[in-house]
Amino acid sequence: xxxxxxxxxxxxxxxxxxxxxxxxxxxxxxxxxxxxxxxxxxxxxxxxxxxxxxxxxxxxxxxxxxxxxxxxxxxxxxxxxxxxxxxxxxxxxxxxxxxxxxxxxxxxxxxxxxxxxxxxxxxxxxxxxxxxxxxxxxxxxxxxxxxxxxxxxxxxxxxxxxxxxxxxxxxxxxxxxxxxxxxxxxxxxxxxxxxxxxxxxxxxxxxxxxxxxxxxxxxxxxxxxxxxxxxxxxxxxxxxxxxxxxxxxxxxxxxxxxxxxxxxxxxxxxxxxxxxxxxxxxxx
Ligand code: MBD
Ligand code: FE
Numbered sequence: 001x002x003x004x005x006x007x008x009x010x011x012x013x014x015x016x017x018x019x020x021x022x023x024x025x026x027x028x029x030x031x032x033x034x035x036x037x038x039x040x041x042x043x044x045x046x047x048x049x050x051x052x053x054x055x056x057x058x059x060x061x062x063x064x065x066x067x068x069x070x071x072x073x074x075x076x077x078x079x080x081x082x083x084x085x086x087x088x089x090x091x092x093x094x095x096x097x098x099x100x101x102x103x104x105x106x107x108x109x110x111x112x113x114x115x116x117x118x119x120x121x122x123x124x125x126x127x128x129x130x131x132x133x134x135x136x137x138x139x140x141x142x143x144x145x146x147x148x149x150x151x152x153x154x155x156x157x158x159x160x161x162x163x164x165x166x167x168x169x170x171x172x173x174x175x176x177x178x179x180x181x182x183x184x185x186x187x188x189x190x191x192x193x194x195x196x197x198x199x200x201x202x203x204x205x206x207x208x209x210x211x212x213x214x215x216x217x218x219x220x221x222x223x224x225x226x227x228x229x230x231x232x233x234x235x236x237x238x239x240x241x242x243x244x245x246x247x248x249x250x251x252x253x254x255x256x257x258x259x260x261x262x263x264x265x266x267x268x269x270x271x272x273x274x275x276x277x278x279x280x281x282x283x284x
Contacts, residue, residue, distance in 0.1 A: 009201070009203060009204075010075060010077065010201030010202075010203045010204025010205075010206070010207060012167075012168075012169060013080075013164075013167040013168060013201060014075045014076035014077040014079075014080060014201075014204055015075075015076040016076075016166060016167045017076060017077075017079040017080055017108040017109065017167060018076035018078065018079055019076075020079075020108070020109070020110070020111060020166070020167075021079050021108070024110075024111070024112045068205055068208075068209065071205040072205045072206065075204045075205050077204050077205055077206050079108040080108050080200070080201075080204075080206050081205075081206045083105060083106070083107045083108045083252065084200060084206065084251060084252045085252075087105040087106070087107070087252070087254075088104075088105055088252060088253045088254050090105075091103055091104060091105050091254070098233070098280065099143060099278075099280045100143060100233075100235060100277075100278040100279050100280040101227070101235050101237060101258075101277045101278045101279070102237060102256050102258045102259055103235055103236055103237045104236070104237045104238040104254045104255075104256065104259060105236075105238070105252060105254045106224075106226075106236050107224060107238075107252070107254075108167075109156065109164040109166070109167055109224070110156060110224065110226070111156065111166045111177065114154065114156070114174055114177040114178050114179050115174055115177070115178050115179065116178075116179045116181060117178045117179060117180045117181065117190070118180075118181065119180065119181060119182050119183035119187060119188045119189070120188070120189045120190075121178065121180050121188075121189075121190055121191070122190070122191040122192070123155065123176050123177065123178045123190060123191070123192040124172075124174050124175060124176070124177065124178060125175060125176055125192070125193065126172060126175065129159070129160075129175075129176075129193055130159070130160040130161070130193070131159065131160030131193030131194055131195075131196075132193060132194045132269070132270075132271055133191060133192075133193055133194075133269065133270040133271065134191070134192055134193060134194045134263060134270070134271045134272075134273065135189055135190070135191045135266075135270060135271070135272050135273070136188075136189070136190050136192070136223070136239075136261070136273050136274075136275060137187070137188065137189035137190075137272070137273075137274055138187070138188060138274050138275045138276045138277065139182075139185065139186045139187045139188075139276045139277075140153075140182050140186040140188070140227060140229065140276070140277045140278075140279065141186060141276060141277070141278050141279075142232065142278070142279055142280075142281070143278060143279075143280055143281070147185045147186030147187070148182070148186045148229045148232065148279060149182065149183070149184045149185065149186055150181055150182060150183075150184070150229065151181075151182040151186055151227060151228065151229035151232075151277070151279070152179050152180070152181055152182070152226075152227070152228050152229065153179070153180040153181075153182065153188055153190065153225055153226075153227055153277075154178075154179045154225065154226040154227075154228065155177065155178055155179075155180060155190060155192075155223060155224065155225050156176065156177040156224045157176055157192070157195040157222065157223045157224055158176070158195040158196060158198050158221075158222075159171065159175065159176055159193070159195065159196070160193060160194070160195070160196050161196060162195070162196040162197060162198050162199055164176075165177060176192060176193070176195075178190075191270075192223075194221065194241070194263075194271060195221045195222065195223065196221055197218050197219060197220055197221045197244070197245055197246055198218070198219040198221075198222070199217050199218055199219075200217035200218075200219075200251060202217060210251070215251065216246075216249070216251060217251060218245070218246045218249075218250075218251055219246060219250050219251055219252050219254070220240050220241070220244045220245060220246040220247040220250055220255060221240065221241050221244050221245075222238045222239065222240050222241075223238065223239045224237075224238050225237050225238070225239065225277075227277045227279065229279055231281065231282055232279035232280065232281060232282055233279060233280050233281070233282050233283070234279075235277065235279060237259060238254060238255075238259060239259055239260075239261050239273075239275060240255055240259055240260045240261065241260070241261055241263065242260050242261065242262040242263075247260070261273040261275060
């Protein structure tokens with residue numbers, strides 16, 4: 001079977017991402033005052049107006065932009081587009097006031113309520129799951145270096161073809177997703193397979209824009225994690241792979257040098273990587 005035969009379409013994954021956002025948005029809920037709306041939206045519009053003047057945008061270009069915006073909505077690609085091109089700056093602003101392990105963007109493919117797993121565990125996967133086995137082990141600690149017993153690592157990532165379960169119809173529900181509960185010493189060891197780099201679907205409006213602009217549609221291979229423990233601020237982050245393709249040129253600009261794993265082969269066909277997480281107290 002060729003990859004194309006079971007490739008999820010952009011529209012299918014876009015619609016799923018929109019649905020996932022509606023049913024379970026993570027951080028970011030809360031009141032937005034009318035003063036704040038006026039202030040921020042005015043600044044956004046002023047930026048657009050200035051770009052139109054600076055670039056001398058024509059009516060033909062304005063209509064093409066309108067057509068494209070309509071298609072992004074119809075394809076359900078607003079979560080994809082915004083998370084790829086905008087979220088990294090919101091994360092950057094948020095991170096200015098944070099301590100502990102560096103965060104990164106959530107992205108469009110988080111799904112809550114995945115299977116809870118013990119501290120030493122293998123993520124749910126197909127019996128014939130392709131890819132290099134990868135074990136990630138480490139410890140969750142507080143800012144003083146004390147272990148945090150029972151901390152949760154909510155993990156999700158793409159498979160060896162770059163697809164996410166829940167957003168690609170050919171994948172079983174919950175594939176390569178799980179919530180690993182650290183032991184009494186905050187330690188964990190989760191086995192999975194190394195994800196492939198992620199390619200923005202080329203058949204949807206976001207992919208078409210990228211192609212028309214002559215950019216590339218790739219994110220480096222990455223693991224997504226939300227690390228949480230009661231009394232502590234949860235960390236949304238991603239881990240990358242040393243030397244991986246697109247690491248220095250992520251379309252979503254979401255990499256940080258502190259978030260790069262250096263996995264070593266264990267001599268038995270498995271890669272082993274270590275990463276320790278540091279959580280700060282809640283509301284600090
Ligand atoms: C991804 O897998 C991702 O992590 C982000 C941020 C955007 C699109 C796809
Ligand atoms: Fe991702």
